[in-house]
Amino acid sequence: MILRKMIFNNIQIMKKTIKTVALLAVLSVAAVGCQKETIAVPQTGVESSETVYTVRYVINDVTHTETLIGEQAWADFLQRMMALAEEGYRITMSRSANSALYSDSKEVVTYTTKDKKKALAWINEMMEAGYMVTFSFNPQTGEYTCIAYN
Numbered sequence: 001m002i003l004r005k006m007i008f009n010n011i012q013i014m015k016k017t018i019k020t021v022a023l024l025a026v027l028s029v030a031a032v033g034c035q036k037e038t039i040a041v042p043q044t045g046v047e048s049s050e051t052v053y054t055v056r057y058v059i060n061d062v063t064h065t066e067t068l069i070g071e072q073a074w075a076d077f078l079q080r081m082m083a084l085a086e087e088g089y090r091i092t093m094s095r096s097a098n099s100a101l102y103s104d105s106k107e108v109v110t111y112t113t114k115d116k117k118k119a120l121a122w123i124n125e126m127m128e129a130g131y132m133v134t135f136s137f138n139p140q141t142g143e144y145t146c147i148a149y150n
Contacts, residue, residue, distance in 0.1 A: 135147070
């Protein structure tokens with residue numbers, strides 16, 4: 001009688017265990033089935049023609065580095081730097097991330113103008129030619145002073 005009771009209890013425990021394991025298996029499969037699929041987007045092999053600019057610049061003795069992608073980002077960056085110059089900051093910039101931003105160069109080119117667009121064009125031209133450029137704005141005279149070092 002005791003043996004029969006023990007066997008009966010073991011069977012009951014096994015039934016509960018089997019039901020629990022089966023339920024967990026079903027829930028696991030359901031959970032995996034509900035996961036969002038990752039859709040692979042095939043690459044077309046088209047290369048981007050955007051220019052990447054890495055610029056080191058100093059604003060009132062604080063050095064920064066920024067990476068810009070595309071001509072529009074570069075133009076916006078120059079406009080932002082010019083706005084800072086108009087607020088009284090002195091800006092020094094170089095397109096090479098590894099170049100020094102303080103030069104003891106012998107070749108120095110200075111350009112002054114009251115025309116903001118001409119100043120921006122000159123800065124851009126000199127930087128494309130590999131120069132490091134420092135510029136500022138004098139609110140009393142309304143002049144932009146731009147200095148390029150090579």
